[in-house]
Every structure is written in structure tokens, then in C-alpha cells.
């Protein structure tokens with residue numbers, strides 16, 4: 250069994266390798282500083298019985314973002330005021346050892362769960378993500394993320410889709 254925890258010192262950041270050096274470095278060098286300064290929060294997936302230094306199976310980070318509704322599709326934009334807030338899924342990665350075993354999906358579902366906690370407290374129109382390339386875009390699209398008209402590599406998962414995904418889970 251695995252569980253999601255807020256990133257802290259007891260997690261083995263140095264031992265994490267997802268195959269993408271910028272993402273590894275973010276976890277090792279930036280994530281905790283960002284959390285202390287209120288820039289973003291990073292959550293890690295660890296095995297239930299793990300002891301410190303706890304191996305990190307996967308992680309994601311979230312921050313609040315402001316969106317101009319005109320950057321969404323016209324159908325979405327017409328229901329909204331000009332400035333709205335959402336949650337940005339800044340980073341998402343799974344350790345190489347655990348890739349292609351469904352862990353990415355677990356991490357994404359956990360991120361949706363965190364989104365709902367924020368939504369229930371302060372609102373937010375959905376999750377936004379910047380895919381790093383076409384593969385990343387394909388990865389997110391399979392979960393219902395839709396590309397933004399202004400930038401094909403920026404994708405949006407509306408709250409309605411998140412609700413549906415979590416109720417089906």
C-alpha cells in the first residue's frame with residue numbers, strides 16, 4: 250500500500266530518479282524552499298511501511314494560479330468572469346523503477362483529490378498543466394485534459410471532469 254505525504258526531510262530526495270534531470274533537480278533543490286516561501290507545495294507517494302530516508306515513488310507539486318478566461322475555449326470562457334483562479338500542477342513524475350505500472354495514474358488521482366480540497370475551501374476552475382513535450386501532452390490528454398487554444402502544450406482539466414473522474418474511482 251502507498252500513501253501521499255507532504256514532502257519533508259525524512260524523504261529520500263537524493264535517491265529519486267524519474268529520467269528527467271530538471272524534475273529530479275526540482276525535487277532535490279527547489280521543492281522544499283518553494284514550500285517554505287509559499288510558492289508551491291510538493292506531495293510524494295511513498296510505501297506505507299517505509300522508514301526514513303523514505304524512498305519516493307512519485308511526486309507532484311501544486312500552486313494557485315490566475316487565469317484570463319479568454320485564454321480558455323470560447324465555450325468555457327463565456328460562463329466565467331474575466332479573471333479566474335485555478336490550480337497549476339507544476340510538476341508530476343514517477344521514479345524510473347516504478348514507471349509503466351499505473352503509479353502515474355495514482356499520483357494524478359491524488360493531485361485531483363488535493364485540487365478538490367482546495368476547491369471546497371476556496372474554489373478554482375480546474376487543474377492546469379504545462380506538458381514538457383508532445384509525449385507529455387498525450388499523457389495528460391488520456392485523462393481528459395484539454396489543450397488551451399493559445400498554447401497546445403498547456404492543458405486544462407475542468408472541475409467537472411475532476412468530479413467525474415473521482416466519483417468513478
Ligand SMILES: CC(C)(COP(=O)(O)OP(=O)(O)OC[C@H]1O[C@@H](n2cnc3c(N)ncnc32)[C@H](O)[C@@H]1OP(=O)(O)O)[C@@H](O)C(=O)NCCC(=O)NCCS
Pocket residue numbers: 267268269272341342343344347348349350351352353354355379380381382384385386387388
Ligand atoms: C509521465 C510519467 C509521470 C508516467 O508515469 P507512469 O507511472 O509510468 O504512468 P502510468 O503507468 O500510470 O501510465 C499510464 C498510461 O499512460 C501512458 N504513458 C505512460 N508514460 C507515458 C509517457 N512518458 N508519454 C506518454 N504516455 C505515457 C501509457 O498509455 C500508460 O499506459 P500503458 O503503460 O498501459 O501503455 C512518468 O513516465 C515520468 O515521470 N516521466 C518523466 C517525467 C515526465 O515526463 N513528467 C510529466 C510529463 S510533462
